[in-house]
Amino acid sequence: MAKPTPLSGFPELLPEHRFVEQQVIDTLRHTFELHGFAGIETRAVEPMDQLLRKGETSKEVYVLRRLQETDAAHDSGVGLHFDLTVPFARYVLENAGKLEFPFRRFQIQKAWRGERPQEGRYREFTQADIDIVGRDTLPFHHDVEIATVMIDALTRLDVLPAFRLQVNNRKLIQGFYTGLGAGDVDEVMRVIDKLDKLPVEAVRGLLVDEVGLSGDQADQCLALATIKTEDDSFVDRVRELGVSHELLDEGLAELAELMRGCAPLVTDQVSIVADLSIARGLDYYTGTVFETRLEGSESLGSICSGGRYDALASDGRTTYPGVGISLGVSRVLVPLINKGVLSASRSVPSAVLVAVVDEDSRNESNAIADALRRNGVPCEVAANAQKFGKQIRYAERRGIPFVWFTTTSEAGEVGHEVKDIRTGEQVMADPATWTPPAEDLRPQVNSTHSQPRHHKEQDQ
């Protein structure tokens, strides 16, 4: 067959790049587990009526058909999931009797959307979701928990650029608009959402002409949207606008609690802002809303979003409220990998190449490799008994830092030496005990945007 060409929107990674993705996924999983979240996977497909339940045709669902289906026009009735929230809500209902609530779960899986591919938007992509779902009720402190867990995870992804988490609360916005006497709250939110595309004056015009607000009301809405604080001081700023409503009070209290709860976690890697201009998602969620920007990649949009659903799932008798957040793993990583910002220090896991003297002694080289593996050292044996110079080049091309040689003295005694091919240093070593320096044991993720920092925790 001729050389195949890539499929647009279905990014695939070379081994040294897949290693970066795997490291990121491992870090996410490790963090989520430290916080008591159980990992699940759901099947790739959902019944079409589930996928289209909320009229989500904009998600460009891929429908499945069995090739052998006798009626060629007949679909199988299932399609690929376009996110991990719809499958999770279904999983909760299906297994409610077997789960303990509140149920904390993480899910790191692929999803598919048939939309037009562009940077950071793919037809196949990996998401990492965490959610906490309760039965009947779910205390607000879980909103704080979800934010702190994701901040902890993003902080540990220290080879990535800095993240800025932006939070808002639907109760706050809805209470403010209602207290102000604005009739159609959803309509106001929809117009305010245009602030990042239109000049303020144009948005004000729409609020007056289309939504029917007075000039004063429009000014108040615009004033609310300018409030951005890195602590709970937004409360005073909102109070100064003089609007009062019970729902506004509730929203202010929740968002303030969230900001205070997250404050101890802020680092130079992850910041958090109460940003009252955030409107996107407010018509899906019922309280807290999260969005996240990646420093230097703001054009990617929000790479980590979520919020509170008062009814994540319901079977008519029981309602399951939930709060969650979803990190777009592919959306963050694939552009950085394609730009050459992120790569691994080698294309194979092997820390050592065991050289082969000749094919007759391959078993001795295999035995050395087995001894190294017993100490957890990834290694491989040279494919051919070429000249040692060629075997060193073989290691170099893969980025393997060490080459292991056996030597035979004139008295016929077998000795072992290991060479760091980066420095040329060659020392005697015992395969039963030798291990490489910790930083050479596994491939390292290299990042050109900044100096990767050392992990604070070494328990993985």
Next chain:
Amino acid sequence: MAKPTPLSGFPELLPEHRFVEQQVIDTLRHTFELHGFAGIETRAVEPMDQLLRKGETSKEVYVLRRLQETDAAHDSGVGLHFDLTVPFARYVLENAGKLEFPFRRFQIQKAWRGERPQEGRYREFTQADIDIVGRDTLPFHHDVEIATVMIDALTRLDVLPAFRLQVNNRKLIQGFYTGLGAGDVDEVMRVIDKLDKLPVEAVRGLLVDEVGLSGDQADQCLALATIKTEDDSFVDRVRELGVSHELLDEGLAELAELMRGCAPLVTDQVSIVADLSIARGLDYYTGTVFETRLEGSESLGSICSGGRYDALASDGRTTYPGVGISLGVSRVLVPLINKGVLSASRSVPSAVLVAVVDEDSRNESNAIADALRRNGVPCEVAANAQKFGKQIRYAERRGIPFVWFTTTSEAGEVGHEVKDIRTGEQVMADPATWTPPAEDLRPQVNSTHSQPRHHKEQDQ
């Protein structure tokens, strides 16, 4: 919405069962990396012409169609992959210029087939593949390597029943039949494959009547198929049959080398048999063939299969020979999980539940949890400040072994105590330094078929 029902053929796991699968996948990955195999993932879809290249319509491919496709009868031209070999061959060709050969890769991913679901056969299933692919040539020692790596991996999966790896070689069979003067070698293989369904006499009849062998030739073919040895003594047994052919010699030498190379790895967990009755796969592969049976689950068929392809991929100018083996992760695990043989010791990663005295002191409980996490101890904070008895029950229901309490002395001094709720033992502890016993740090996989053995290596 009403309670959803499972989709036949798309198994999903509860958290305590997903943990078992994740542990198995982690062990596989760890082993493959120790042997220098790089992990890759390929996209879920391939162009239809690739999927049907070998006339594989029996694989019941799922074809994708975008819901919004204006022409409703128009498929997207892509389907879900039904194995990981077709995508890997395409990946090798597509990236040949960027890969180093021989290229060792592992790939643990889902695949899909629209066939009728039954025990061990699913429409969505996880496979774990390892392959070594060369450019132009690939020495035979890589066949031995593939077998030893998979034996190492299966040995480490010590909570599973024992495995029996069965190996054969197409050159041996083809050379034998040709040396015997049997005209249509493929036809003989097809008939010999019926030995596990038909009586020997019936197969003999088919060899004579349908394939046109003489009675003596048929007896020789049947005699060959009875040879099964756990070492390289099959060579003498074949020689005794008095057939000679160059290809037979080559096959005998290869299979003997394979058996000798694997001999040191045989344990009570994994055995290896040269089984000359194995015919399935011989028409796909060009040399070594692997099949694997799971003790006590022989009805599942081969759960780990593979072999040597002299042309895994080719772009017309360059040929890429390969040897590989594929473990059916779902095929092995899902039946054992459904039968209750395998489960985890708890449904959450948390080793500790930090109790909450009242909602006002939740932050203090959070601080204790953070201190534990800094030492790598997975934990969670109680969802509600209920009576301690109820909080202990909360931990019990999830299988969390420890509950952490803060106590306040009459002098107002805060103390910490941790209770093992299995024994009732409660001791003073410091959240900055306390860690649970190693076996309680993560959920353990429990297996009822036998006592899980201790891992020999603790470096994970």
